[in-house]
Amino acid sequence: MxxxxxxxxxxxxxxxxxxxxxxxxxxxxxxxxxxxxxxxxxxxxxxxxxxxxxxxxxxxxxxxxxxxxxxxxxxxxxxxxxxxxEGESFEPASAGMHWRLSLSDLGEMMFLPALARELRRSSPGSRLSNEAVDAARVSAALEAREIDLAIGMLQADHQGVLGELLFREHYVALTARDWQPATPAIGRRLERSQLSRAALALAAPTASLLGSVQRVLERLDLGGANCVRLRHYGAVPELVRGTDLVAIVPQMFADAVAARHDLRVWQLPDGTSYDVMMVWHQSVNGDPAQRWLREQVRHLFGQGRVAANEPVDCASLG
Missing domain, CATH: 1.10.10.10 (Winged helix-like DNA-binding domain superfamily/Winged helix DNA-binding domain)
Structure with a gap:
């Protein structure tokens, strides 16, 4: 040719x-x-x-x-x-970007409202959408530019994908206000023996999230516990409020719904933490518009665990 x-x-x-x-x-x-x-x-x-x-x-x-x-x-x-x-500038106030994110249904509930408010304030001409990307395809979708950014409990190990730790989260138990364990609890903490006698509910909209919750249960020697499994988090408050089920959920979600639905939050034994990451492709690492978007996410949700100018290759995170 x-x-x-x-x-x-x-x-x-x-x-x-x-x-x-x-x-x-x-x-x-x-x-x-x-x-x-x-x-x-x-x-x-x-x-x-x-x-x-x-x-x-x-x-x-x-x-x-x-x-x-x-x-x-x-x-x-x-x-x-x-x-x-490289070297281009970005003016958010006059921009007409279409930002495409990948968030789980929990991520959509926890992250999208605050981010949308900030974008409406700072870049009103831009659009924001949450694309349906399976956790296993996040790296490929970033490389293909199907999405600009992904936030969540991600284990991206694809060559060329960069990541930043936003914060460490942990699981808690969520129950009806008047629920009590079979044996008396000390404060608001449930022990493994108390959980083993409870009926558990798990919300796992993605395979990765289900795997994480399952690993927590296995660490607590509760891998075979009887439970109700939901595909979405939206039904959890009504489910536990009307039953004796104990839902295992992230702390952020529990804090957001407990007071509104008159629910009780219980701490779990140690070993229930996980990382919430922001990941993107190295091909857009220097893009001014992409840098600006990452800075908004960092400002809204980050807790300074990783320096803003020190992205890490997710392959090194295991």
């Missing part, structure tokens, strides 16, 4: 189809019509002298040439974009 005759805009289409396995989804990510994306693929095939993608039951499957070329092109495009963004 003659590289000098290749329209470099086509390479973005190549990478998008490689990521998504779909002409339609690639076009949506690039704000192109399906016909324009199909035309770009045809031009790519002509330039490379190769089919590049062939149909399969799971979507478009890359040929060996596409498997070799697309990752290299994607990496170079990310570095080029990052280099071009």
């Amino acid at each position: 003659n590289f000098r005759q290749l329209d470099l805009n086509l390479l973005r289409v190549l990478c998008a189809i490689y990521r998504t396995g779909s002409v339609t989804e690639a076009g949506q990510q690039l704000a192109l019509s399906q016909s324009a994306t199909s035309n770009a693929l045809a031009r790519l095939r002509h330039c490379f002298g190769d089919a590049l993608f062939v149909r399969s039951p799971s979507g478009l499957h890359p040929t060996r040439l596409a498997q070799r070329v697309a990752p290299l092109v994607a990496d170079h495009l990310l570095h080029l974009e990052a280099a071009l963004c």
